[in-house]
Amino acid sequence: MTAAPETASASRYDPAELRANLMQADAGVLVCVLAQLTGDAGVVDRFGPLIEHVADPPERIGVTDEQTRSALADAIIAALDAPATDAAEKVTDREFFALLLSTGLGSEVDDEQVDLLLEQGGFRPSAPTLPRTVAIPDTTTMAIIGAGIAGIAVALAAAEEGVSFEIFDRNHEVGGTWLTTTYPGIGVDTPSAYYSLSREVNPNWTNYYPQGAEYQDYLVALADKHQLREHIRFGTEVEALWWDEERGQWQIHTVGADGTRSVSHAGVVVTAAGYLNRPRWPDVKGRDTFAGVSVHSAQWDSSLDLTGKKVAVIGAGCTAVQIVDACVDEVEHLTVFQRQPHWVAPRKRPSDDVPEHRRYLGKHLPYYANWHRLKSYWATADNNYPVILQDPQWAAEHLSISPANDVLLQLCREYIDRTFGAGSELAKKVTPDFAPYGKRIIRDPGGYYAALTRDHVDVEASEPAEINARGIVTADGRQIDLDVIIYATGYHLDFLSTVDIRGRDGRKLSEEWGDSPRAYRGGTVPGFPNLFITSAPNYSPGHGAGANFSMEVLAHYIIECLQLMALRGATTMEVTREAYENYVAGIDEAMSRTVWCHTPNAHTYYRSSSGRVVVSTPFRLVDLWQQHRAPIEEDFTLR
Known part of the structure; x- marks a missing residue:
């Protein structure tokens, strides 16, 4: 611990x-x-x-x-x-x-x-940032949906200002994805020295990159140290958030682990549940007919023993890479179904041990x-920001989009050539046809590329054509008999689509967004007063830092919004339609210069079904930080 x-x-x-x-x-x-x-x-x-x-x-x-x-x-x-x-x-x-x-x-x-x-x-x-000449009223109540890193960051900021808060979480413990996702090798490619809250710097990391159990322990320690459990309703899932105009509060509709439904109220709601929660299973013919074990990486069975098994991993993203690296020595045979290759950067040190x-x-x-x-x-x-910016003249003649982007491309290509042999069939299979960062860059945990060269490992550069009781039929008609199929196929991009959120006049957030979620600073949306979305559209750093950065920045901003309401004697604040549209237009204009708009052939969850980039921010981190120092009063209606 x-x-x-x-x-x-x-x-x-x-x-x-x-x-x-x-x-x-x-x-x-x-x-x-x-x-x-x-x-x-x-x-x-x-x-x-x-x-x-x-x-x-x-x-x-x-x-x-x-x-x-x-x-x-x-x-x-x-x-x-x-x-x-x-x-x-x-x-x-x-x-x-x-x-x-x-x-x-x-x-x-x-x-x-x-x-x-x-x-x-x-x-x-x-x-x-704003004057503290008037205190935030002690009648202010805040509901925080989720007890992962975002919920904890907001809760600590609220506690510091004396704001009453309650956290709702469907799980039995804090941690969010770090609690529920336990596949072999789970970790994150943000350096552990940084992947924490700045108010709680942890000197005890054992690995340069946080491993799942160790990071979960960090979050549990935070909850214990700051006595957050007394503010948390565990085993409570939020099904709906409805704005109650008469009360000037949000109705929070929940269902408990025993199926009991209840309604509570809060003046301010902060959603901290992330946008990648529901596992996505591929639509493959016969998937339910497999007689062996099928498991999704997001729902790992801790009792599953892969020793001596014939295993297939479907996927080639970060999760698949970590699973392959972790289990290659255990299995009898491993087949990796690489639906689309990623750029993989080599590990720079002999060991990740701190x-x-x-x-x-x-x-x-x-x-x-x-x-x-x-x-x-x-x-x-x-420092990494130039890697995602397109240089039109350079991009016209290169696969990479700029000289800075090309440095990374050449590093990854050299790693491919060194591992597989330049021009080899395997090298061709794992080489993408888009610029680095078109899909999220992957850091090799140490043995992924090496695993693909092993005699008992095969790489299929396509999706499965069909699944039957014995295993998988490949795109060219071969039968691969299997004991276990691991689906490392990601998540549905939800952006709160699983929660029934209704603002003023009963308007649904899903209607406001359609297939292209958008938000103003603080994850605010017109028609939805006092609602802040931490995992907001176009708010995730795409070129560096980590989620901990954006969550701390937003926690500060939310408190400043409450302070503005206190200074003006208001109980609600709501972004204007004009400010919202202008801000989103600025995002789209800045996004047009980034790698995500110039690699249409890269399959990435960063885009909605309409093709608009909805996950990552096109801004520098210092710009994002400056934008959220304090609310711009004229951009809001205060009542």
């Missing part, structure tokens, strides 16, 4: 052990730690020129000679042993912090990023885990 996240403490450490670990650490990070411990930015001038930043994907690591490392270690130990000073006050000082960034992150940082980085490093909580010195220093050295969180964010955030 992962311990509840906490700030590193310099107390109770062995000086020799600390020094040994400091000698192995990122020198750039240590300079920043030293500056914050002492309140002296001059250490940047002293040590910075002696440090070189070299690639250690996805970050740049600071390295230097042994003499400099030794001097840094001595200075940090002396700072820890020194009498208390007012240095802590400088940790959140903007000018002081800005002086450290290039040394800590390994690259220059534009001024527009500084305030965002202060938050994302966990050095400063999300700062209030080095012991990083875990030790994260626990014992103040600010160290924060800087590694910040480095992980910076390496996968707006």
Whole structure:
């Protein structure tokens, strides 16, 4: 069980052990730690020129000679042993912090990023934007639908402002998808050092990329630490949300695990249930006739033993990659049905295990885990933005859409050639015919491509033609006998389509959206007052960072909206039709320049059935952050 996240403490450490670990650490990070411990930015001038930043994907690591490392270690130990000073006050000082960034992150940082980085490093909580001259009324009630990372982020923000809230979750425990999805090898390709809440930096990760059970433990620890369980209705599924004009509140229609239905009310509703919840089974003739075991990755049977079995995996996305990597050594024979290849990036390190010195220093050295969180964010955030932008002149002559995009394409092609042999049949099978990021890029967990070369593994570059009692019939008519079929075929793109949501005058959200969900800032929609959608259309970062970023940004924005209502003496706020349409038009205009609009042959859940890109945001992360610092009052009707 992962311990509840906490700030590193310099107390109770062995000086020799600390020094040994400091000698192995990122020198750039240590300079920043030293500056914050002492309140002296001059250490940047002293040590910075002696440090070189070299690639250690996805970050740049600071390295230097042994003499400099030794001097840094001595200075940090002396700072820890020194009498208390007012240095802590400088940790959140903007000018002081800005002086450290290039040394800590390994690259220059534009001024527009500084305030965002202060938050994302966990050095400063999300700062209030609107005046707090009037308190949010204690009569304000909030219903949060979902107890995953989004629901937890919103709940913590509400608790901090004294807003009464209740969380509804159909499961028996917090965690959302991390609780319910347990297939072999489950993880995420966002670095673990970053994939957390900035207010709860976790120094205890054992893997560079969060594994399912470990991340679930992190979320459970958050719920325990902040006593969220007393605010949660477990085993309670929300079936409908209806706006009650007379009460000026939302009716929340729920059904319990025992089938009992009830209705409760709240002035504000925040949906935090995500948009990928219902497993999608492929429409293949005879699917129900298979005599063996059929399992969807989203509904994994923990008792399923694949040892010595003939197994097929249908799919080639992130989930399929992780399952193949995890089970290839157990099965007698494995057939991968690759419906469409993805670009797969190689793992950059021999192992994904977090080095012991990083875990030790994260626990014992103040600010160290924060800087590694910040480095992980910076390496996968707006620095990566050019990869998704089209250069029309370049794209006219290349498969990639820009020089930046081509760097990734060449990296992936080199990985294919190195693993399968340039021009081989297998290389051809796994090579996509669209630019990287046309579909979500996949990071090889370490053994996926290697697994495809094994003698007992076959790759079928097509969907199954038919399924029968014995197994699968291939597109060219061959029979493959199987014991187990694993469907790694994704989810229905729901965007709340499973909940009956009715706003003013009984208008349904499904009618407002049709087959192309849209939303203004904060996931707001005209006609649906006080409704905020965390997994909103066009709100998911597509080029970097992770869902934790967008959820924290939105949690801040929701509280600022409640504050605006308090300042104006209003009980409801509703985005105007004009603001909504203008904002969506801006999204579409920006989206037209991205990879998702220039790779129509890439099959991706990012698009609705109409072809409009509805999942990812076309904006930089700093733009998204700025857009959600505070509501624009003239864009809302306040009543």
